[in-house]
Amino acid sequence: MSKPTPISGFPEWTPAQRMIEQFVLDRIRGTFELYGFAPLETRSVEPLDQLLRKGETSKEVYVLRRLQADLDPAGDDALGLHFDLTVPFARYVLENAGKLQFPFRRYQIQKVWRGERPQEGRYREFLQADIDIVDRDTLPAHYEAEMPLVIGDALRSLPIPPVRIQVNNRKICEGFYRGIGLTDPEAALRAVDKLDKIGPARVAELLAETAGASEAQAKACLALAEISAPDASFADAVRALGVSDPLLDEGIAELSAVVETAAAHSPGLCVADLRIARGLDYYTGTVYETQMIGYERFGSICSGGRYDNLASSGNVRFPGVGISIGVTRLLGLLFGAGALSVSRDVPTCVLVAVTNEEERAASNAVAEALRSRGIPTEVSPSAAKFGKQIRYAERRGIPYVWFPGAEGDAVKDIRSGEQVAAAAGEWTPPRADLKPLVGLAGA
RNA sequence: GUGGCUGUAGCUCAGUUGGCAGAGCACCGGGUUGUGGUCCCGGUUGUCGUGGGUUCAAUUCCCAUCAGUCACCCCA
Structure with missing residues (x-):
């Protein structure tokens, strides 16, 4: 038999690395429970139509089927491995609403699968540590402010470099874009998101090409995206741009509360950064991204946001907010940099x-x-x-x-x-x- | 999923303009008839990612494939 080889995007650690991972998981779990989140595990598969409900067909979902199954492997009743923990959770809430107490706080630490091309810090099978809070009908905005506190504590308890949580609110972007007359906010967000990578000039070009922005509109988008502040002063900067829209005002108020709450808890942890706005497309309010200082180029190690329309049945809705630590990415990056150590390779004392x-x-x-x-x-x-x-x-x-x-x-x-x-x-x-x-x- | 670059011992890498493959570290044995790490002496390490093709001969050239990495896409 020939020597077995790795499978692309499915990382396996050494025992020493696994000990580090378990240590990290223990700490994360400890913090989550300290905040009163209850443990939950959901099955690995969901009906394919559930998984694809929100996103375009672009979601790279792995399909599960029997070796000798009949044809039609991607029919409506086909099963797919979940690509995050929020969609399965939303389904679980709907399915078990009668047994749960609301607001419902839960954490979930599980593997997820995404069929994308792997590279450093990007995998096809990886571990996420997720917290969410859902409530029935309405979800108070203060929960959006709680997320960074939990994550700040959890990440601070780990032997990793300091982090910065960047926060924005989709209502600000959407309200602002609407206020200046842009019709395709999604495209505008995608363009603005590349600001760090390709610079303002090319973002302006992209805005014109993909979002149909005029020169003045592109300029306004860039001005908004460049706003960043560790406190509520970002609001003045936004208002100074002279755009008005009810949704924009709502977003400003919510983001101010998030940033102020975080600043009171741990100064410097959170930054209002109006360029970060992407992530999964079901977010409707606050969105979070987290960078490790010194490892910014590898992207976010912890992201999430508020979603109002993910779980609803009939006339009952379950709005929620959640955030997820990319444990495998976090560790993969630090392992790659040789930044983590354990005192021994075995538990033996x-x-x-x-x-x-x-x-x-x-x-x-x-x-x-x-x-x-x-x-x-x-x-x-x-x-x-x-x-x-x-x-x-x-x-x-x-x-x-x-x-x-x-x-x-x-x-x-x-x-x-x-x-x-x-x-x-x-x-x-x-x-x-x-x-x-x-x-x-x-x- | 698309495109670029890379792939030689456990690790870091050298090398062959095509002629049976090397260094350092690591590892094993001895110096040390039971207490390691330094030092000295000796030794092993490999289908040269995998499969096919060209050739008298391929690790070296060609094709495919797998893996890693980078960009796109997407995002933890």
């Missing part, structure tokens, strides 16, 4: 040496005593020379080697070389050594 195979039982007894007190322990694979057994531990980063002895046991910290007499029923490693230490390399 203590390696119990084996004096000779006849006495392996004694080593097993030591290991059991340590494990019973919560100390991750493994027994040496062979009764090789102690030098080799120590090296076995060293290669994996296991900090302690335990030597059983007729005259009493001893435990050695192989990092310092310090060795002390010890009893398996009593000895405890320093708290910091109990679990692998995850950190930002060089920090």
